[in-house]
Amino acid sequence: MLKVNPHPDYPPEEGRYLNWSSGVMKNFMLMFSISALALFMLFCGQTSMAAEIALPSPSYKGTVSVEEALKARRTHRSFQSRPLTLKKFSQILWGAYGVTSQRYGSFLKTAPSAGALYPLDIYGVVGEGGVETLSPGVYHFRPENHAIELVKQGDLRAEVARQSLQQMWMAKAPLMLVITGEYNRSSIKYGPRGVTYTHIEAGHVGQNIFLQAEAIGLKAGIVGAFNNQQIIRAMGLSTSHDPLLIMPVGYSD
Structure with missing residues (x-):
């Protein structure tokens, strides 16, 4: 030839x-x-209303073992109105999706991610008096700086609950953590499979929130039934950020 x-x-x-x-x-x-x-x-992908708010440094050594947190983990739907400290808010955000190390210029986080692309974002819906020193509103977590930034002002818990098939028990929690996915961050490398990887990652983050909540004396619920577009509208999110899970967090009633 x-x-x-x-x-x-x-x-x-x-x-x-x-x-x-x-x-x-x-x-x-x-x-x-x-x-x-x-x-x-x-x-x-997201426009903030204000400068970043630095969070207290997270603790890397707790008093509850992984086994104890796993055994105690339950889905809760009844919460006190008692506010969270900024320290506990900081800790649960770090446990969910915080930075653990850097390698080759990339940030590695508490949840595994296909290709270390990290297509998720976490937003805290803080109620009136929900977190000490914070005004009510929607806050975007910036893991790389361990900081938050205000996205939208006002207590939006009731509206988020209404758009979650009227599950009004959610609105009693002082804090809701909303996990969103931006599929393009994963699909740019993995194609359609990136959507699946994004959903898997959201599950990892959800379990992180459950376990970190147990470890610091809090409880968490989990909600997957809601109107995505109405949640985006209510929270003032970018339309590329698809809500995947909503997790109310607080002290057990």
Whole structure:
């Protein structure tokens, strides 16, 4: 079979080298484009109303074992109105999706993520008097800085509960954590399978919230039945952030 040199101006050996180097350059440009787009979506996907609010540093050493937290974990639907401290709010956000280390310039978090792409965001819906020192509103968690930023003002717990098939018990919790997915962050690498990976990751984060809540004396519920578009509207979210789970958090009634 006749072999054709794709680079007739060069000897066959040099032609093979050019083919190899061309392939390397294409792969490099593809990965660079993916990284740039992922960063753009990460930092530009949500518009905040105010500067970031630094959170207290999380604790990495607790008094409740993993086994004890697993045994105690239950889904709760009855909460006291007692406010959370900012420290406990900080701790549960870190436990859910906080940064644990850095590797090769990437942040690694408390939940596993396909390709370490982390397509999720966490929003705290804080009620009136729900978290000490915080005004009521929707707050976006920024794991890389361990900070939050105000997205929308006002106590929106009742509206979120109404758009969750009228599950008004949710509105009694001082805090709701809303987990959203931005599918493009995962699908840009994994295609349609990225949607599945995003949903799997949301489950990991949900369990993290349950266990961290138990470890610091709080309880959590979990809700998956709601009108996605109305939740986006009520909370003032980007339309690319699809709500996946809502988890009311507080002290057990």
